[in-house]
Amino acid sequence: MTPTEFNIAVRDHRDRVFGFAIHFLGNRADAEDVTQDVFVRLWRKRSAVDATTVQPWLLRVARNACVDRYRHLRVHRNVVSETDVETVVSTSESVSPDRWTEQRLFEERLAAALDELQEPHKSIVILREMQGLRYEEICQALDLPMSTVKVYLHRGRRALRQKLTGVYDGHLV
């Protein structure tokens, strides 16, 4: 991988890697650190990474880095539970204040529930539901068979639903 190819890879995949990291970790500073580390690793391993498989490679490394960082944060800073709600704010159109507030509360609780998901459910939910990756792309990134990815995705979504069941009755209760 030449410097030019590397820069193209950075431009093409930076937002996806960063988006995954910020949804996984819940704060911008750590997500930027992880994103930078991922691309530094890409540069180091550039001779072993094919340009056609760079996205799954980046996502796999990003996921591993996020898992490590998440554990580190949990042990040393204990701030992971304070999920940055900015990361899970929808681009909702103009709605009434009540509706907006209710949606915002729902998103905050959803963010907290997502933060508590086990791996690899969390990664798969982020990649599929929030980043819109195809199943094939997720399989390549996580090195899992498709049937497993689908099962984990359903389990992850079910876990989110179950965590929110107590607070939702057509609207938040």
Next chain:
Amino acid sequence: MATSFEHPHDAAWFDLRIESYIDGELPEAERALFAERLLHDAELRRQVALAERVSLSLAAVERPLCSEEMVARVEAISQGVSGSGSGMRILSQRSPRVTPLRLLRWPVGIAACAALSLMVIRGIGGFPETTDTVLDPASETYTQAEIDAALVEAKFALAVVSDAGRHAGTTVREAVIQRHLVRPVNTKLENTVFGARAPTN
């Protein structure tokens, strides 16, 4: 929720299939069963609505964009390292991690400092200039020598306390603030701004 409608499957069976139903991935026979159950089961309808809302909310989450500054830093890796390996060496440096042993260093240092100060204040290896001057409160008049001696003692006591505080402050600054806050940030800034550039000579 209990219903009078009887189905060949229990509520758990339907609960397991809610996400598949929303995604349209259920086989036709199961889909028909599910749709039939939905007509009679308010709790299942509530769960389906919740599952749909979860999916919609996740899909509607704003996709955060990576800052241009960070992109510039990352791209500097390739520009800087193409000429020399030194940039990568600097980039590869990691901020020192805060381990329990490291965390113990400065509290132990402060405790040792405080113990030493106490020992000094209590007179172990005390100050040759001072004496154990005791002013008798019953006596209304003190000689100038007694007052001077008391002032000297007070000055030394204050100096010891001040020195202990200064030493503790220095320890905290060097062991905690510099090592764990300032240095990692400086290192990161150097890495990202200067470290990846090729040396000029």
